[in-house]
Amino acid sequence: MARHAEISKEEIIKAGVAIENAGKRPNSGAIRVQLGNRGGFARIKEVWESYANERSSESLSNDNETDIELPTEIQENLDINVKRAIKNLKDITINSYKVAQRLAEKRVSSTIEEYKSKIESFEESEQQAGIALEACDDKIADLYDELEQxxxxxxxxxxxxxxxxxxxxSAMKRITDLEKKENEFFELKEQYGKLLGKYEILASK
Structure with missing residues (x-):
């Protein structure tokens, strides 16, 4: 298998920004085409996603709101829910990525085999083999688009x-509030019973 020429991070980022400026969505396939079909898909994807994440993080850091100190009970409930949500999100992310990866690898493998057969049939014509390779690259780029979707x-x-x-x-907070009001109601009912007993004693004298 041919080894892709090494492409610098700056070239990859510059190509991705150029695609954005043209009003299009950059992905590993589009960036590789912008680079003249140079570089490996995996490296292009890794460099571009790293750059996009850093750019997004810088934007978010400028928009952070002031932290609010929550009551202990609410904070504890929040921490529990956050931990549970993080675990669920992690499980969902891992499972989804595994499924997407298997699907993409299967389709890429199938596509490569399909176009390898076409290339072999056109070995006598370098121009026809180049056309088949280009079509293979486009198909793989489409598959990476599907993976990103x-x-x-x-x-x-x-x-x-x-x-x-x-x-x-929110529901747990409402339940807590209702329990508090229920306790207050029972306290008032108890106080009322005591007052009623004193009244009946005084009235019998």
């Missing part, structure tokens, strides 16, 4: 799970 759906699922955890926390 699956990752986007997975992120939406994680967001929905986080929202559900927030609803649970």
């Amino acid at each position: 699956l990752q986007t759906k997975n992120e939406k699922l994680l967001s929905d799970n986080s929202h559900f955890s927030g609803q649970i926390e």
Whole structure:
């Protein structure tokens, strides 16, 4: 298998930014085309995602709100829910990634085999072999697009799970408030019984 020429991080980032400036969504396939079909898909994807995450983190750090100190009981419930949510999100992420990875690897392998057969049939013509290789690269780029779409759906699922955890926390707070009011009601009822007993004693004299 041919070894891809090494491409610098700066070249990859520059190519991705150029695609963004053109109003398109950069992915490993599009960036590789922008680089003249140079570089490996895995390295391009790793460099670009690292750059995008750093850029996103810098943006978020400028928009952080002031922390609010919560009551101990609410903070403890929040910590429990956060830990549970993190575990669930981690499990979902790992499982989703494994499924997406197996699917992508299977399709990529199938595509490579398909176009390898086509290339072998056109070995006598270098131009025809080049066309087959280009078509293979496009197909692989499409598969990576599908993988990124699956990752986007997975992120939406994680967001929905986080929202559900927030609803649970809100419900637990309402239950706590109701229990407090119920205790107050029983205390008032007990005080009323004591006053009623004193009144009946005084009235009998």
